[in-house]
Amino acid sequence: MKRLQTTLLSTVMCLTFLAASAQKADEIISSYTGANASGYLQPLADVLTSTFNTGHIHKTSVDSGFHFYIGLTAFSTWFTDDKSRYFMGTTPNGFLPVQEVRAPTILGPREIVTVNGMNGTSYTFPAGLGTKSVLLAVPQITIGSILGTEFNVRFFGYDFGGDFGKLQFLGGGVRHDIGRYFLKNSRFRISAEYCYQKLNVGNYADLTTHKAGVYAGQQGKLFNYYAYVGYQNGAMNIDYQGSSDASPVHIPLTNKNPLLLAAGMGVRLWIFRLNVHGSFIRPVVAAASLGLSF
Template sequence: MKKLILTVPFLYLSSILHAQLVDDVLNFYSGTEQEAYFSPVADIMTSASHAGLVDRMPLEEGFHLSFKIVTSASFVFGDQLKYFNPEEDDNYNYPANFQAPTFLGPAETVFVQNEENGTAKAHSPGLGTRYLTSGVPQLTIGNFAQTSVALRGLIVPIKSADGSLTWLGGTIQHNLGQYFIESADWGLVLALSYQQVKLKNHFDFSSQHVQLRFGKQKEKFHYQAFLAYQNGKLNTDFEYEKNGGGQDKFINSYTNNNKLAGGIGAGLNLSGFTLNSDITFLNPTVVSAQLGFMIGK
């Protein structure tokens, strides 16, 4: 399980080296503290899994087919997702406003001393990385009645889990602006998205995202701003090694706290090649870039 937990935030196989602490972390915490330590994972997965939805502003009729790789980097600023407040412990007198790292927090073990007997209680370190990256292919088909559909799919074999990590998703976008905006250059687009990242018998993440995007489409260039409501849920179910021998089950369910998101983006289409970028604000902040090609109008 040590090599699996870091595939949960995104398909970040490059981060596996940090995972040697996973079994230790699960022995550090239980109950509400365990939930507080891992819950930020649901926040960062929810925001990042919906990054890069924009292919172009679907403002006019005309068939087009595009394929691109959506890459993103997620940054966690401030302390909201990096720290949590541990439960009170009669054996240790926590200082005022004491905080311990979450899974996304600093890679530092925090100790609290019992001044009476000199013992110390340790709180597990976090991942300690400045940002996390991901990548997934996306196929977009449009525009029909100023509507387009985008599909995502990725399968990564995980030998240690005797299975494959899968990312499947779909998005439908429709230009509401066609009904009341006179200018053909401007659009108000409603996007509905569903994403799922799953590893059988280990974890299952799913998320729904509703986005309203206002922007302008030129022949080769577009830009937009967007607001969104998003809901994500991460279910975990796997075994880990207990201190002193034996195994225990880690069965939990986490939901995201960052329900609202907003951001800006822009894109360029040159001779069939597309380059798009967008930034999702609030916490976490997700920067996404997409490179691909387009056939058609």
Template structure:
């Protein structure tokens, strides 16, 4: 499950960043942690994680069907499918970096260890996101404060995490089973993975399902199959980095509504569709290192993909079915499936 581990790593790292990062400005750990958490922790964490939510949301909302009709298989009264679906969402170049500007007030050291309250403006310019270059980014800024009766300035900087996965596409895979009843033109599909532990990275659980209804019978002499469908899925993450003092919970949900059409040609079926979709993620974490003390951050994210068009082809060889499709919306997704259809 490389993609699920990717999301776990991403969220854990964003939590660690929001609670504190190393600095080059001689700030104390308490001052640095407070400034990051209160002023930029959530904002930076959101931008760092957003590309992963976009990609995984686009993956989740893919590969629901390989034909529009219900029935026509080896069994006369039911339409059964069991297989594995795999998806890959291309990562746009603009999602490999992030830029952010923010102001805060914090203590800085000046003049032989004396500390002063300072107004600081930080600039983050094209720092890596989760899918960026595996080189650390940096936030640079200028602190302005009063010392010795005069206004003083001092350059400050913060190290930022590097990208974790500099990959062209984000993969995801899941088993899918479904049963349809041709008499009523309805097919129900289920995707499910039980909660799986990943040692020090916590655990994940995935579940989803949907309904597809064949509307071809309502339209006489229609030369192709036509159906409407809806799917809903959830991905739950619980992380506990005991050695780092970090507890994490994240709930990602995705739903899709669409129409599909297909045309059978000998052993191949050409299919396509139009789909509206939405992905949301709720992230909450607490960080409790001994030198800083307990800190908590929570934020919500929404995936950027909202609409797509797709086209694909499936090939049946006896009960075996192989399908491949390409969809285009705000993200480009390649989907494939291999299973048994009866």
């Protein structure tokens, strides 16, 4: 149980910068095991998948010739909808009568839900962390172009030491200018991308994401804008030892929001590029990137 508490507390605190105290978060996270664990933790897979799959480009076009970009992308993700904040929890085995109730997820409100059973018994579904947004930032490098193709890399890591180990994130992507085959002498640009990303939370949890989609928009000397449609998949695994005499627990999670619809715009000021990007399918994600383009 201590490993589960450490794993999920570190995931939530490091990736969402929650303001909850360590003692309070520890009490909340350790409250759910068994049949309700997946429903309680599901929003983590949804939120982190959509967050990491946002804001990969800093301009609409894939420029010909050699170009190099290094920058920082910051994300803000909101999850105020009921599907992120609540799930249908079930009373545990042995509690009669069996009941299903609307209970908070790990990202839901700080409100407990108590149901009454036979012979004066009761069962309490614990509160969530009461958070409504995620803040995160990652560095990114983009290099191109080879035959109308550019490549990007995202990365960060931190070694907590001790039993927990390292928090590591590494992602890579490729984008190809497909408009070069049928759009000549036009500011309108169409490109296709694929991105793969991997997050490891010590030895206890991991997230793998895939994303593929198409950008379409206009590129000017100073300003650019685009729309985006794509597909994403995120698989999160949480593994822990429940107790010294129990079998290891494995909780697989998959994101429930595969469709990506987004739009963005950017501006170039000398060698500086500023780009803003918004993804509108639950959860809503806004990204802003600032970097140097050569």
